[in-house]
Amino acid sequence: MTNTVDLRTFLRTRRSIRRFKSAPVPESILRDILHTASFAPSAHNRQPWRFVVLTDPDAKQNLSDSMAEEFERDLEKDNLPPDKIIKLVNRSRERITGAPAVILLCLDMTEMDTYPDARRKNAEYIIATQSAANAGMQLLLAAHAEGLGGVWVCSPMFAQEIVQKALGISKSWEPQAMFLLGYADESPAVRERKPLDEIIVFQTKQEEIVK
Numbered sequence: 747m748t749n750t751v752d753l754r755t756f757l758r759t760r761r762s763i764r765r766f767k768s769a770p771v772p773e774s775i776l777r778d779i780l781h782t783a784s785f786a787p788s789a790h791n792r793q794p795w796r797f798v799v800l801t802d803p804d805a806k807q808n809l810s811d812s813m814a815e816e817f818e819r820d821l822e823k824d825n826l827p828p829d830k831i832i833k834l835v836n837r838s839r840e841r842i843t844g845a846p847a848v849i850l851l852c853l854d855m856t857e858m859d860t861y862p863d864a865r866r867k868n869a870e871y872i873i874a875t876q877s878a879a880n881a882g883m884q885l886l887l888a889a890h891a892e893g894l895g896g897v898w899v900c901s902p903m904f905a906q907e908i909v910q911k912a913l914g915i916s917k918s919w920e921p922q923a924m925f926l927l928g929y930a931d932e933s934p935a936v937r938e939r940k941p942l943d944e945i946i947v948f949q950t951k952q953e954e955i956v957k
């Protein structure tokens with residue numbers, strides 16, 4: 747069992763890794779990582795996370811090409827100059843194709859609770875999304891534990907239908923995020939964190955609560 751100090755160091759030393767060595771990640775390691783991810787907590791223990799694993803270069807190319815088209819359309823709507831658009835689209839493409847393993851995280855609402863009213867429906871949807879995100883975080887930590895680097899990429903959220911089509915997955919698997927994984931070929935510095943006092947309030951006395 748890892749002791750508290752080791753676990754603290756482990757959690758604080760995870761970095762988002764975006765450049766990878768070309769060495770493949772063995773399928774057994776990917777399975778172990780996903781197995782660990784599946785131990786994440788989820789609302790009602792419904793485990794609404796689903797994963798699609800891509801290691802085949804053609805599959806990654808197909809996904810990155812499909813997403814690039816949508817990304818380009820979105821950037822054109824933002825009125826970015828054409829050379830900037832090309833740069834951003836190519837960077838996104840290269841990141842996907844350059845990662846030895848790409849894991850798509852999806853949300854499946856089919857086993858979650860259903861409600862007749864919009865307020866509870868919306869809350870249940872968010873609760874399910876939070877549950878899926880827990881699995882995503884656990885996946886990144888499991889990769890870190892296996893000596894792999896990885897990064898959470900949110901672009902599938904902006905191209906959900908395109909991703910479903912490119913991968914031929916069910917409509918009930920809603921793409922939420924993509925994880926690029928591999929052996930790190932960079933060691934980025936720690937990204938700055940907000941000071942604790944900016945993000946925490948300790949309410950130690952009832953009279954301090956301003957209503």
Ligand SMILES: Cc1cc2nc3c(=O)[nH]c(=O)nc-3n(C[C@H](O)[C@H](O)[C@H](O)COP(=O)(O)O)c2cc1C
Pocket residue numbers: 760761762763764897898899900901937
């Ligand atoms: C929900 C979420 C979405 C993210 N999306 C992207 C992304 O699309 N592209 C990217 O390069 N990094 C993405 N990141 C990684 C963050 O940029 C990174 O976690 C943050 O800068 C802190 O750096 P660190 O992970 O190295 O501590 C995302 C992280 C989260 C949690």
